[in-house]
Amino acid sequence: METNKTNNYGASFKRSPIFYIVTRIVVLFFIIIIIFPLLYTLSLSVRSPETVYSARYFLIPYEFSFANYIDAFVNAEQKLKVSFPRMFLNSAVVTSLSVTLIISMSIFAAFAFSHLRFPLKESLYNVMIASVAMPAQVLLIPLFYILIYLGIINTYQAVILAYAGFLIPIGILILRMFYEQIPYELTEAGTVDGASDFQLLMRVLLPLAKPAIATCVILLFLDTWNEFIYAMIFMQDPTIHTVPVGLAKIGTSRYQVNIGTYSASVMITIIPVMIIFAVFQRWFIAGMTMGALKH
Template sequence: MTKRFPHTGKRLLGSILLTIMIVVFLFPIYWNLITALKPSTELLDYPPQLFPFHPTFEQLQKLFAAGDGVFLTYCKNTLIMSISTIVLVVLLSIYCAYGLAILPFKGSRLFFLLVLSVFMIPFQSLLVPLYDQLTKMRLFNTKLGIILIYSTFFLPFCVFMLKNSFSQLPIALRESAKIDGASDRFILWKIYVPLSIPSIISCIVYLFIETWNDFVLSFVFSSSDSVKTIQVGIMNFGKQRFQSDWGIINAGTLVSIIPTILLFLFLQKYYLQGLTTGAIKE
């Protein structure tokens, strides 16, 4: 008993610490939920109530009714830009990673370092040059312009993930397929891509979270409701002359976090597997 007690005590202490961490991380989500369900008369109660006495969908109704339903336009814009970015970045990353990992060429290591160098540049330092460039190209305040910016900043991470994932596959797979007369395109899409699904899903989850939750880039490079994303829309809804409408802000936030939570819950198995297999440094 005495020998097992310290082990039991450590487990108990670990469970307590883990419970505290769970509460700390989940409390903001819980607070967002109950605030979105409170009537306007209870939003600024002091002391604040941990449970809504009169739960209602008043804030959600205000959210979807504001501006003749413009919030749905924000959601549609964000979804279009997120999906477009995912498709573009994943396709480019697959081809680029395959070339760097399996078909090395003269200067490929330097090229890979140049791709990774984008990580070292804070995107905030490039906002003014990008603003000028998009204006000259007539892509300012367009979905295409924002999609191209998203792709530029998020592509290096996906190339890094997939290159390492492809590099870990046995080279004998390609050699055997080559002996049988298979082309590199066939080998890529029929062998390497299916075996790297976890890493590809990790890239998809990463891209969706980054684009869906982006605020700064969308705020800077959009000026009309037809282009603004959900995060910028929530901020616009919350602005009043002398105060913020916390009810509609929390309702919009609640709606915005649902897709990312659901996506991660359904794909977390592949996401974690992809991170462990595709993020190993050579």
């Protein structure tokens, strides 16, 4: 995906000193705009409580301290009744189970869409495409009552099933597109050899579909890990709050937390994502680019 070849497109781009200088200034400006808020929050979070309102060049603390991080952990546990490790555990359970559920069902359903015949196929598919454009909030009120009726409100299952219903079309769309790109000769050769449809899916299509599944995992991981409104409304019991819900409570609560604790809490949610992103950045960028093309 990432080719770092120096491009020779258009010699006049290279020759123009104005273009050279303008691009440097503009891109540098944007990099600063992107990095500064994150560095600033990091800076706030590692200042000692006495020096929290001042720093050299707005960023470099006069006195370093990790006290804010300890405060952030204590504050979450005492005021929210849910610790940060517990929030991360909740998010991990919800995310991993939803992603697994969605992908395992999509693998089979997408196969039916791409290689099998059934009535109303394209109508159903169009409904799925249309539902991808619908905002999640449209489903909020009826889902709330359905989950109450099923007796699973305030449990992990509530959010997992809501995510599954909402995100399954994305999995099916991507996998169907991918299955259909696999050369027809391959599946035909399989049928001639007497393979059943199930064997075709498991032995021929799935091994080839690994990149598409990786794309799905990335997209669904981001969608479910960062999701806020369903998690907030369907799991109001504090002990099962996910990371965004717990953080939003800390950040917008009426009893103000001090700025250092606030920033440390935000950084606790950002740093793990930053590490994962640093390791898998190519996958993230490639996955989200591929995912965008489904529209």
